Amino acid sequence: MKERTSRIRQAVMGWLYPPVCGACDLPLETKRQLEKPFxxxxxxxxxxxIGADYCQVCGQGFESKSALPFRCANCGDRELAIDFAVSAYRGSGAGKGLMHRFKYGKQRHLGRLFGVMLDEVWRDERLRGGSWWVVPVPLHPRRLRERGFNQSRELALELIRRAPAETELRLQPLLRRVRQTTRQARLDRRERLTNLADVFAARKKTPAAPDDGARILLVDDVITTGTTVSECAAALRQGLEIGRIAAVSVLRG
Ligand SMILES: [Zn+2]
Ligand SMILES: [Zn+2]
Structure with missing residues (x-):
């Protein structure tokens, strides 16, 4: 049944969005489109x-195993409010362009491709098993109106749809963005670290956390320094009994 539903969905998607590569516009055969959409x-x-070698705190990829300290140059001198982050791919190659088209080119259907790319994060055993509340990084309402959708929410829905059987994911949009900011991508590292103070707040109504605290999985499109997801985590920690906060992203900036 699931297979049939996915084929119908595929047919509808194929009609709405011709199956072409999201990066170079090459037409794709049906078989290819079913395996790796767009x-x-x-x-x-x-x-x-990113593969197997990455910082166990902020998820920054390492070039070689020999350079495997517990904390890396990106996060070693900072206190992050997340427990750990895991990214799927480096932000190089076609990844960056695809994400740009997704966010700014109204190509919302590329969320399906990023959903497949997000499968990579399950290599991290710390994410597997048990249940998580999935919290997308929110957009400011004004930016949401401009863009028409929140890319992190789309990615969260794909993550939930494709989660491994032993892991229970539930969408919990617990955060809101209370201040509009300069886009992180336009700032240098130092500016990024301060741009986001007091930008996020937890929603007033939150469901009751389990006895051992809520396990939160933040979802963002790109993690660069980790500041955004850390600020999100700090806002959640203020009003909620937390068991653990992890963050995942499609790309590592
Ligand atoms: Zn291509
Ligand atoms: Zn690190």
């Missing part, structure tokens, strides 16, 4: 998964 093989070749 991505041709040569663009896929440019994508680099």
């Amino acid at each position: 991505l041709c093989e040569s663009c896929e070749d440019t994508l680099v998964p």
Whole structure:
């Protein structure tokens, strides 16, 4: 039944969005489109998964195993309010362009491709099993109106749809963005670290947390320094009994 539903969905999606590569516009065969939606093989070749070697705190990828300290240069001198972050792919190759088209080019259907790319994060055992409340990084209402959708929410829905059987994910949009800010992408590292103070707040009504605290999984499109997800986590910690806060992203900036 599930297979049939996905084929019908596929047919409808194919009608709404011709199956072409989201990065280079090459038309895709049906078989390819079913396996890796909206991505041709040569663009896929440019994508680099973070793989097995990454900082166990902020998720920054390492070039080689020999450079594996417990904390890395990105997060070693900072207190992050998350327990850990895991990203799927490096922000190089076709990844950056695809994400740009998704967010700013109204190509909302690319969320399906990013959903497939997000499968990579389940390599991290700390994420597998048990139940998580999935919290998308919110947009400011004004930006949400401009864009028409919140990319992190789309990614959260895809993550939930494709989660491994032993892991229970439930969407809990517990955060709101109370201040509009300069886009992080336009700032240098130092500016990024201060741009987001007091930007996020927890919603007043939150469901009762389990006895051992809520397990929160923040979802963002790109994690760069980790400041955004850390500020989100800090806002959640103010009003909620927390068991653990992790963050995932499609790309590592
Ligand atoms: Zn392509
Ligand atoms: Zn780190």
